[in-house]
Amino acid sequence: xxxxxxxxxxxxxxxxxxxxxxxxxxxxxxxxxxxxxxxxxxxxxxxxxxxxxxxxxxxxxxxxxxxxxxxxxxxxxxxxxxxxxxxxxxxxxxxxxxxxxxxxxxxxxxxxxxxxxxxxxxxxxxxxxxxxxxxxxxxxxxxxxxxxxxxxxxxxxxxxxxxxxxxxxxxxxxxxxxxxxxxxxxxxxxxxxxxxxxxxxxxxxxxxxxxxxxxxxxxxxxxxxxxxxxxxxxxxxxxxxxxxxxxxxxxxxxxxxxxxxxxxxxxxxxxxxxxxxxxxxxxxxxxxxxxxxx
Numbered sequence: 001x002x003x004x005x006x007x008x009x010x011x012x013x014x015x016x017x018x019x020x021x022x023x024x025x026x027x028x029x030x031x032x033x034x035x036x037x038x039x040x041x042x043x044x045x046x047x048x049x050x051x052x053x054x055x056x057x058x059x060x061x062x063x064x065x066x067x068x069x070x071x072x073x074x075x076x077x078x079x080x081x082x083x084x085x086x087x088x089x090x091x092x093x094x095x096x097x098x099x100x101x102x103x104x105x106x107x108x109x110x111x112x113x114x115x116x117x118x119x120x121x122x123x124x125x126x127x128x129x130x131x132x133x134x135x136x137x138x139x140x141x142x143x144x145x146x147x148x149x150x151x152x153x154x155x156x157x158x159x160x161x162x163x164x165x166x167x168x169x170x171x172x173x174x175x176x177x178x179x180x181x182x183x184x185x186x187x188x189x190x191x192x193x194x195x196x197x198x199x200x201x202x203x204x205x206x207x208x209x210x211x212x213x214x215x216x217x218x219x220x221x222x223x224x225x226x227x228x229x230x231x232x233x234x235x236x237x238x239x240x241x242x243x244x245x246x247x248x249x250x251x252x253x254x255x256x257x258x259x260x261x262x263x264x265x266x267x268x269x270x271x272x273x274x275x276x277x278x279x280x281x282x283x284x285x286x287x288x289x290x291x292x293x294x
Contacts, residue, residue: 036075050088064078064245112215137162182237
């Protein structure tokens with residue numbers, strides 16, 4: 001039987017709802033070649049996940065993706081999981097597909113706090129690796145230029161001036177600049193992802209100061225374009241806030257083998273979710289949550 005790919009909805013998908021009335025997440029299987037990344041995976045984490053998936057044969061939390069409009073999906077969160085499944089040569093991926101145009105799906109940005117490194121030396125190292133013009137400026141001017149996408153990054157060591165990495169003139173060029181800049185410190189400094197863009201706020205939260213690498217905010221249209229275009233942002237720059245994440249699905253990876261068509265596999269997935277709903281195994285928790293064991 002021929003496979004159906006891309007954005008086509010599997011015939012057996014049901015508009016199921018949890019006991020709270022919340023519509024269940026849109027879980028579906030997609031061919032591996034239709035799934036694209038907008039950011040790099042973390043090789044160390046992806047390798048560890050690959051071994052765990054090989055050992056356990058279960059995927060707990062599906063990657064989250066958005067339809068790209070060309071029959072493919074762009075992964076918003078879950079690059080390591082997608083990479084691990086690719087390493088195991090599964091021909092299919094499971095995704096939680098979201099409506100990326102919905103205002104409920106929020107695209108934010110992480111900044112990187114670099115610790116355990118000489119800030120002055122690291123600042124020079126990153127500036128050289130980025131291979132774009134740099135300029136020193138006051139913090140507020142840098143924040144304004146970053147907001148208007150006249151800068152692709154700001155290096156802030158807490159001094160009176162910061163270093164601006166100037167935008168290269170196009171989306172793909174800016175993404176490559178960021179990739180070079182992050183590669184300059186990845187593996188040689190401890191990286192904390194932070195939301196604060198002010199070094200004093202970071203100091204109050206973490207108790208210490210380091211070099212703060214600040215990034216611009218991308219748009220959803222740009223994220224889809226990056227995914228379709230083949231260039232990838234460094235890991236840990238984009239932050240997606242997704243309501244109704246599907247957790248602990250615990251999918252048996254045997255379902256990802258090529259023993260049936262994509263429609264048939266999605267029908268099996270819908271039946272599995274329906275059975276869990278009838279067995280009172282689906283819960284919806286609308287509260288925001290802090291996890292202390294990640």
